[in-house]
Amino acid sequence: MYVTHPDAGRILTSIDKANHSEVSMRQATSGFEGTGRSFTHTGKEAMVSYKPTNGVDWIVASVLPTDEVFHSAVQLRWESTLLALVLTSLLTPLACFIFYRALKPLRELGQKMIAATKDSSEQWRPSSFYSNDELGRLGRVFDSLMLERGRVVTELKQSHLVLQESEQRTRTITDSxxxxxxxxxxxxxxxxxxxxxxxxxxxxxxxxxxxxxxxxxxxxxxxxxxxxxxxxxxxxxxxxxxxxxxxxxxxxxxxxxxxxxxxxxxxxxxxxxxxxITAYKRAEQDLSSQQQLLRAVTDTLPALVTFVDKTGRIKFANRTHETWMRRPMHAIEGNLIGDLLGAQEMEIHQKHFTCALGGKVATFGFERQEADRIRHYQATYTPQFSAENDIIGVTCLVHDVTEAKLLERQLNVMARFDSLTGLPNRIQIKECISRAIDDNRDAQSLAAVMYLDLDSFKAINDTLGHQAGDLVLKEFGRRLAGCVRRSDTVGRLAGDEFVVILERLSNDSESTLVAEKILRAMEKPISINGVDRIVTTSIGIEMVSTEVNPSVETLLKAADEALYRSKQLGRNRYSFRSAAASV
Ligand SMILES: Nc1nc2c(ncn2[C@@H]2O[C@H](COP(=O)(O)OP(=O)(O)OP(=O)(O)O)[C@@H](O)[C@H]2O)c(=O)[nH]1
Structure with missing residues (x-):
């Protein structure tokens, strides 16, 4: 029940009759203490405070219109708002001005950035006036970035220029x-x-x-x-x-x-x-046909024609190789010359091959054992030069000279032996005398040259005929050979003139013993066409001592003089040139 209330009508009325649907009223009547919102009895919004009293079962509640409660606060809010408006209106331009001033470097930086993005060709000029705040740092960073960009741009331009020049060069080169x-x-x-x-x-x-x-x-x-x-x-x-x-x-x-x-x-x-490569192809074809021609020509040659390059590899070989070397072509061309010849034969060839690679023509002979006989070859190694005058290899020409060698040997024999008697002729006699002089000197022994001439041989020819004369000459040679040692030499100089060379004598008398032996051998008649005939000989002896070193001609001349002496003394005897013993 309201004990007191501004609304007199409510005094002593039950609270139940009042509007106690409000939360605060229910809280208060329930014994709580607190504040809340409510309405005055006139229906105005109000603040309500309620508290139960001690000792008395009363609830003291005060209800104050909200506008009265907040009057001063509202007043203050209005004043504050007004003040804020005034301050805002006053401070805003100031703040703007301050911000404007403060952001000026940023604005300038922004303008510089925009300008920089529009024209990248211009050299960037960094500002020397920067504040020590964030903007200053930003500006400095931007400046360094722009300088870096400028450097990169410059490098790029240079690279571009280099690239352009390179491209131009490439084009110029490739075009040419x-x-x-x-x-x-x-x-x-x-x-x-x-x-x-x-x-x-x-x-x-x-x-x-x-x-x-x-x-x-x-x-x-x-x-x-x-x-x-x-x-x-x-x-x-x-x-x-x-x-x-x-x-x-x-x-x-x-x-x-x-x-x-x-x-x-x-x-x-x-x-x-x-x-x-048209010209090259034509040249290749020309070369090929030339090579075919060369092969056709060389294949028919009875000689080995080979081209060996600097490394010793056979680049060309004619067909004759197949028969002479007994190998198929594929085992010759393309192979090393050393493999073809074998180590032993290559040893002979190597120095001549090297000589030819040094620019000189090398000619040499070599032998090859083939089956049961030896064949003789003559080789010529000729250096081959390139158009630039560099040595590119060696051309080898090998002839089989076996037949020529045999012929040469025959000719040599013919040239050195008397065809009638088979004895050494003048050439070989001279060689033997020369060798005897040397041997005699080396052995510190004596030698003798005997000059012999048949006595009145002309008469045999004249009476019995030339053939009979030949027969006498042959028999004379045979008997002479029978009178000397195998190491001595019997030869026919010419006509009925013979020479005997005695070597390794101890004294002069050894030569006279041989001379006497010859004279005795001729005492036996020679049967000529069934007619026995004694043919004698005269001998001239010249001793060869170690003290003097006479020439061959001198010795022969001296022996001939001794022979002349024998003839003078009546023939069929031997004589020395000086007045030594003559028989
Ligand atoms: N049958 C033959 N006679 C030859 C040969 N060569 C030379 N004659 C002859 O040999 C003779 C040599 O005579 P001479 O030696 O000059 O004289 P010779 O009659 O022997 O008289 P002397 O020597 O003085 O004893 C000449 O009649 C030559 O024609 C030959 O190969 N065969």
Whole structure:
């Protein structure tokens, strides 16, 4: 029940009758203490406080209209708002001004940035006035960035210039080369073409750029070389020849496809280089026909014709090798000359081969044991020079001189022996005397040269005939040979003149013993056509001592003089040149 209430109508009325649906009223009547919102009895919004009293079962509640409660606060809020408005209106321009001033470097920096992005060519000028705050640092960082950018741009420009110059150089070089040079990417499109495409294919290089091989040359050409293109794009180097018709003439072009790899080793295209090898091909054909001709000519020669390069490898060998060396051609050409000849024979050849490689012609003879006989060969090694005058190898010409050697030996025998008697002739007699002089000196012994002449031999010829004379000459030679040691020499000088050379004598008397033996041997008649006839001989002896060193001619002349002495004394005797013993 209300004990007191501004609304007199409520005094002593039950609270139940009042509007106690409010939370605060229910809280208060439940014995709680607190504050809350409520309404005055006039229906105005109000603040309500309630508290039960001690000792008395009363609840003291005060209800104060909200506007009265917050009057001062509202007043203060209005004043504050007003003040804020005033301050805001006053401080805003000031703040703006301060911000404007504070952001000026940032604004200038921004303008510089915009200007810098518009014109990258201008040299960046860093500002020397920067504050020590964040903006200053930002400005300095931006300046360093711009300077770095300027450096990078400069480098890029220089790189670009270098690249341009390099490209120009590449173009100049490739344009001046007698070869078609192009670059084709993975899509088979031309990315570079030198001016030679105009010369060789009648195509404008600038018209080719960006076009595919098919677009430039057509399906036919592409299909013909599709495999090569794929190989190049798979990273393999490809080389092939292609016949090209241009202005009515046919050229032989050799193409080389060289793959182009990026930094990771992945193919990104390939270079195509085509060279006109028509002249080379013709030269090759000419050379081939010349080689065929050379082979045809040399194959028929009875000689070995070989060309050996500097490394000793046989580059050419005529067919005669097959028969002479008893090997098939494939085991000769392309092999080393050392392998063909064998180590033993190569040892003989090596120095002459080296000599020829040194630029000199070397001629030498060598022998080869073949089956049961020895064959003799004459070899000539001639150095071969390139157009630049460099030695490129050696031409070997080998003749079989076995027959010539035999003939030479026969001639030698014929030239050194008397055909009638088979005894050494004048040439060999002189050699024997010369050798006897040396041996005599070396052995410190004596030697003797005996000059013999048949007595009145002319009469035999005249009476019995020339053939009878020959028979007497042969018999005389035979008997002479029977009177001397095997180490002595019997020879026929000419006509009926003979020489006996006695070696290793101890004294003069040994020569006289031989002379007497000869005289005795001639005492026996010679049977001539059934008629026995005694033919005597006169002998002249010249001793060869170790003290003097006479010439062959001197000795023969001295012996002849001694012979003359024997003739003078009546023939059929021996004499020394001086007045020594004569019999
Ligand atoms: N049958 C033959 N006679 C020859 C040969 N060569 C030379 N004669 C002859 O040998 C003779 C040599 O005579 P001479 O030695 O000059 O004279 P000779 O009659 O022997 O007289 P002397 O020597 O003085 O004792 C000449 O009649 C030559 O014609 C030959 O090969 N055969």
């Amino acid at each position: 080369m007698p070869a078609v040079i192009g670059y084709i990417d993975l899509d088979h499109r031309y990315r570079f073409c030198n001016s030679a495409y105009k010369r060789f294919h009648g195509l404008q290089p600038e018209d080719m750029l960006g076009k595919t091989i098919t677009e430039v040359f057509g399906d036919g050409v592409y299909n013909a070389f599709a495999d090569c293109i794929e190989q190049a794009l798979s990273g393999q180097r490809v080389s092939f020849e292609r016949m090209v018709e241009q202005d009515g003439s046919v050229m032989c072009m050799q193409y080389e496809y060289v793959p182009d790899f990026d930094a990771y080793g992945v193919v990104r295209g390939f270079y195509s280089m085509g060279t006109d």
